[in-house]
Amino acid sequence: MRSFLPEFDLRAPANLVDALETLAHEPGTWRPFAGGTDLMVLLEAGKLPPGRYLSLWGLPELRGIEITDDEIVVGALTTYTDVLQSDALQAECPLVCRAAAETGGVATQNRGTIGGNIVNASPAADTPPALLVYDADVDLVSVRGVRRVPYDRFHLGYKHMDLAPDELVQSVRLARGRGGWLQAWRKVGTRRAQAISKVCLASAIDLTGAAVRDIRIALGSVAPTVARASLAEAAIRGRALTHETIAAGCNALARDITPIDDLRSTAEYRLRVARNLLEEFLSSAVA
Amino acid sequence: MSEVSAVTVSCRVNGVPAELRGHPMDRLLDVLRVELLLTGTKEGCGEGECGACSVVIDGQLVNSCLVPLLHARGTSITTIEGVAKGDRLHAVQQAFITNGGAQCGICTPGMVLAAVTLLERTPEPSLDDIRTALAGNLCRCTGYTRIFEAVLQACRATPPET
Numbered sequence: 340m341r342s343f344l345p346e347f348d349l350r351a352p353a354n355l356v357d358a359l360e361t362l363a364h365e366p367g368t369w370r371p372f373a374g375g376t377d378l379m380v381l382l383e384a385g386k387l388p389p390g391r392y393l394s395l396w397g398l399p400e401l402r403g404i405e406i407t408d409d410e411i412v413v414g415a416l417t418t419y420t421d422v423l424q425s426d427a428l429q430a431e432c433p434l435v436c437r438a439a440a441e442t443g444g445v446a447t448q449n450r451g452t453i454g455g456n457i458v459n460a461s462p463a464a465d466t467p468p469a470l471l472v473y474d475a476d477v478d479l480v481s482v483r484g485v486r487r488v489p490y491d492r493f494h495l496g497y498k499h500m501d502l503a504p505d506e507l508v509q510s511v512r513l514a515r516g517r518g519g520w521l522q523a524w525r526k527v528g529t530r531r532a533q534a535i536s537k538v539c540l541a542s543a544i545d546l547t548g549a550a551v552r553d554i555r556i557a558l559g560s561v562a563p564t565v566a567r568a569s570l571a572e573a574a575i576r577g578r579a580l581t582h583e584t585i586a587a588g589c590n591a592l593a594r595d596i597t598p599i600d601d602l603r604s605t606a607e608y609r610l611r612v613a614r615n616l617l618e619e620f621l622s623s624a625v626a
Numbered sequence: 627m628s629e630v631s632a633v634t635v636s637c638r639v640n641g642v643p644a645e646l647r648g649h650p651m652d653r654l655l656d657v658l659r660v661e662l663l664l665t666g667t668k669e670g671c672g673e674g675e676c677g678a679c680s681v682v683i684d685g686q687l688v689n690s691c692l693v694p695l696l697h698a699r700g701t702s703i704t705t706i707e708g709v710a711k712g713d714r715l716h717a718v719q720q721a722f723i724t725n726g727g728a729q730c731g732i733c734t735p736g737m738v739l740a741a742v743t744l745l746e747r748t749p750e751p752s753l754d755d756i757r758t759a760l761a762g763n764l765c766r767c768t769g770y771t772r773i774f775e776a777v778l779q780a781c782r783a784t785p786p787e788t
Contacts, residue, residue: 344652374692375692375694379674379691379693379694383653383673383691394650394694394697397699443674444761445758445759446687446762447689447762450688450689450693
């Protein structure tokens, strides 16, 4: 049932400072609202918590993609369309672009934002696994200043984040220099377009040399949060990429993730598919 | 909580200045249909999946069911009613008629706007470009083939510079 609108408010602050002061003076009262592609769906379904929302959509301070010597800094309000139009991201963080291209249709890509996707904190979100592959850090801004948190430590549990009530995600910092790595992003869902994932895998491997110099593996929809598969990475890093190494990595992956049965899939299926996706990627790297 | 007062949002709709009044979280879809009587914009799913409520804001296709009224402030909005120039149909509209790209009509306004914005960005799209650009617009009648044919014909009819 549709929400009762008089129980809601939506205000547009004049600028970022105004937004941060509003959050600081009435902590916990205001919740951020960006492109609306998630929150408006909840509103229509009667599932959005009533209260006061602070629209960030008009804040230019949170937009834009900046390139430094060693990072690509993606503003929180960067839309999926902005991601797809960024030559730097296409060249250096192709998995983020793959995820953006598979997120909804064009109309959703024009409004959905990277910051919104992070803070919505769905374990089934498709872009966060790609962010983890590039060692993302999240810059959190408040009246107290800017705090930088490694993204693999930002999600503490289901919809529970290292984010104070007066803080906003300002930007996401992605490591550069992965151009020579072999990279893959795969989403398995009911159908290719506009379906929520059963399993999503993003991975990148540095094979310059006889052994695996470095590797990143991250998954969605297989744990209470998007998850980096550190045990699988450790089982593969530094070893020759043989069939034994691949098997050891896939076995370790089973200990990195905690999939569940839900309306989209089963734990057993998710575990099997997660292993298969990793095996497929690593085997293609050998070939 | 305190009383939420209605907001007045100034914008342009189909080239004409408009003052839209309502709750800041009213759906743009409802304001367009109820306040401005622009009923060409349809409600389908109401959750951003079907594209029936597509409109163009500042050159970008959006689902108007997911846009709160407040976010229309200062924007330029085009609805299906603003696509034809007087009695002269847009090439995409004419191509939909010629190719039988519309049946029940619910998806048609959104399909046309998705195609128009595609051709503005990519005057000579491939079939894959068209499929991707229209992927957020669902049609339960045509099977899509005639719609894709219409868009292909429209770009042959539309010289890139216009």
